[in-house]
Amino acid sequence: MPGRAEGGVPRHTLRSIAAILAAFFAVTLPASADPLPTGFVRLAAIDASIRQDIRYSGADNFLHRKVSGYDAPVCILARQAALAVAGVQKAMVARGMTLIVFDCYRPARSVADMGDWTTAGGPPDPQWYPQVKRGDLIAEGYVARQSAHSRGSTVDIAIAPADSTSMPKPACGAVDANTLDFGTGFDCFD
Numbered sequence: 001m002p003g004r005a006e007g008g009v010p011r012h013t014l015r016s017i018a019a020i021l022a023a024f025f026a027v028t029l030p031a032s033a034d035p036l037p038t039g040f041v042r043l044a045a046i047d048a049s050i051r052q053d054i055r056y057s058g059a060d061n062f063l064h065r066k067v068s069g070y071d072a073p074v075c076i077l078a079r080q081a082a083l084a085v086a087g088v089q090k091a092m093v094a095r096g097m098t099l100i101v102f103d104c105y106r107p108a109r110s111v112a113d114m115g116d117w118t119t120a121g122g123p124p125d126p127q128w129y130p131q132v133k134r135g136d137l138i139a140e141g142y143v144a145r146q147s148a149h150s151r152g153s154t155v156d157i158a159i160a161p162a163d164s165t166s167m168p169k170p171a172c173g174a175v176d177a178n179t180l181d182f183g184t185g186f187d188c189f190d
Helices: 011-028 079-093 108-117
Strands: 038-043 077-078 097-103 155-159
Touching: 038 079, 077 079, 079 097
Parallel strands: none
Antiparallel strands: 038 077, 097 155
16 A cells, blocks of 8 residues: 555654654663764773773762763773773783773863863862862862863773772772772872
8 A cells, every 4th residue: 555564554654653763762872872083982892891980970079060071981082092001901900900990081071161160169178179279279280171181092090909899989198998009099189
């Protein structure tokens, strides 16, 4: 029958259903399914054994909220950087350790969000910047208006025993028993 697909369903109904499904999947697929710029990769595609605790995709960071531009807790890097990190991971695994990445590629809008956030000012924060006022974080060099992370070649990491099961919760000045001592915890600005 003209205008009908096999089984008697009108073709316009099938087209409508297809359009609705396409729109649904476009909205619901995770950000990690988005295509990446040429030369960029998801770290998990290179080495899935590297633990990811992408702090700016949630509230466990110096802003105490999700940072604009972090749509999913996924480490994205320039391919060459991802391969280098994977090489370090291989050496760590041989020693019974593992890498944990906290931040990788940082979109320009994320850098702007961080910079704009500092302008509101405020007192020191005992968890992240206990000695510096919020409005001084840029002047003191802790927050930048431009970031090497935006090139996709910079990572913030910790090293932990491979058999540890919890993610680190480092705080300024406190040693995290689950990671090697790097002097301070992630994003400690003092």
